[in-house]
Amino acid sequence: MTFRVCAALPFAGVLLAALYLTACRAEAPEPRQSITPVAQERPAEDRARMFYSRGVAQQSRGNLTAGIAEFEKAVAVDPTHARAYNNMGTSYQRLGRLEEAAAAYSQALAARPQLLQARHNLGTVLLMVGDLQGAVDAFQLVVDRVPEMAVARVDLGRAQGMAGRLDDAIATL
Structure with a gap:
């Protein structure tokens, strides 16, 4: 058994060398011209949902200003995202910014009465x-x-x- 493995070793080296040369000759894929953030590659509805989810997470942690920023991104992508407007209003309300809260709730109702x-x-x-x-x-x-x-x-x-x-x-x- 040992004899057969030792006898096959020279052939294994030749096989590996052939595979290596073949791989080196293969064409490498062309690099992408520009790399865009993952968020920009998604459809608008998915991006709005992603920003909304981030806003809810920030809001639940008490980071109300960061939550508002994410909700604003969601409605910038999808101006009909009523839940984002509603949660934005809730954050404004908790911050004591009542006029902005009322405006956000009104926008939510305009999008979804x-x-x-x-x-x-x-x-x-x-x-x-x-x-x-x-x-x-x-x-x-x-x-x-x-x-x-x-x-x-x-x-x-x-x-x-x-x-x-x-x-x-x-x-x-």
């Missing part, structure tokens, strides 16, 4: 800035669509009470 979370959030901000009728209108739309949503019903009753409409508030609650 049926997004009740954005409508409820807008009502909350309007209540905070003292626009009682705007808050009542926003909460009423949510309650009309989802009557069993307790938080919207409570917020509607609270806004009605603050607006001096106590009978409506009692009936709502």
